[in-house]
Amino acid sequence: MNDEHALVAALRNGEEAAFRKLVEMYHAMLVRVARMYVSTQAVAEEVAAETWLAVVEGIHRFEERSSLKTWIFRILTNRAKTRGIREGRSLPFSSLEGDEPAVEPDRFHSGDHPWPGHWAAPPQGFPEERLLAGETREVIENAIAALPPTQRAVITLRDVEGWSAEEVCNALTLTETNQRVLLHRARSAVRRALEEYLT
Numbered sequence: 001m002n003d004e005h006a007l008v009a010a011l012r013n014g015e016e017a018a019f020r021k022l023v024e025m026y027h028a029m030l031v032r033v034a035r036m037y038v039s040t041q042a043v044a045e046e047v048a049a050e051t052w053l054a055v056v057e058g059i060h061r062f063e064e065r066s067s068l069k070t071w072i073f074r075i076l077t078n079r080a081k082t083r084g085i086r087e088g089r090s091l092p093f094s095s096l097e098g099d100e101p102a103v104e105p106d107r108f109h110s111g112d113h114p115w116p117g118h119w120a121a122p123p124q125g126f127p128e129e130r131l132l133a134g135e136t137r138e139v140i141e142n143a144i145a146a147l148p149p150t151q152r153a154v155i156t157l158r159d160v161e162g163w164s165a166e167e168v169c170n171a172l173t174l175t176e177t178n179q180r181v182l183l184h185r186a187r188s189a190v191r192r193a194l195e196e197y198l199t
Helices: 002-012 016-035 041-061 068-087 128-132 134-145 149-160 165-172 176-198
Strands: none
Touching (some): 002 068, 068 165, 149 176
């Protein structure tokens, strides 16, 4: 992407306006993603600040093999995971285990659909007015917040922020299979919470 290449060049030249633009674009999302791994908002802000420092210090080593966004979020998630482990909160890949019931794959759109991975057949009993209610949103947010950190990161980036599977894999350093499993488990948990609420 030409715009991104120009932004990287401006960052390498030390242009403050370019850095400010980058911070405006991604800072809030960096803090949200960091918060998935650490215990407090203050620590998430610290991790985001450390990430920006690493971006400034490392921009000359950025090889542009991935997008700038992916590179920045990879730095952030590595730092946030490390901090989370230090805090004793992280559950790396233990979220892949468990006896959660699976959701039938045909409940979600396939890869050739414009909305791959989204529900093709939502759970039954979803009255429209209740779906639109603020309390339903709160149920979803609480269900996501209760997920293990890696599942929470994957579902937030995929379903809330709209990232592609490839972007999530690169940013969180996950294999495609792990990303798919984590997303599936996260969506299953959120779906169960919604079904319990709506029945």
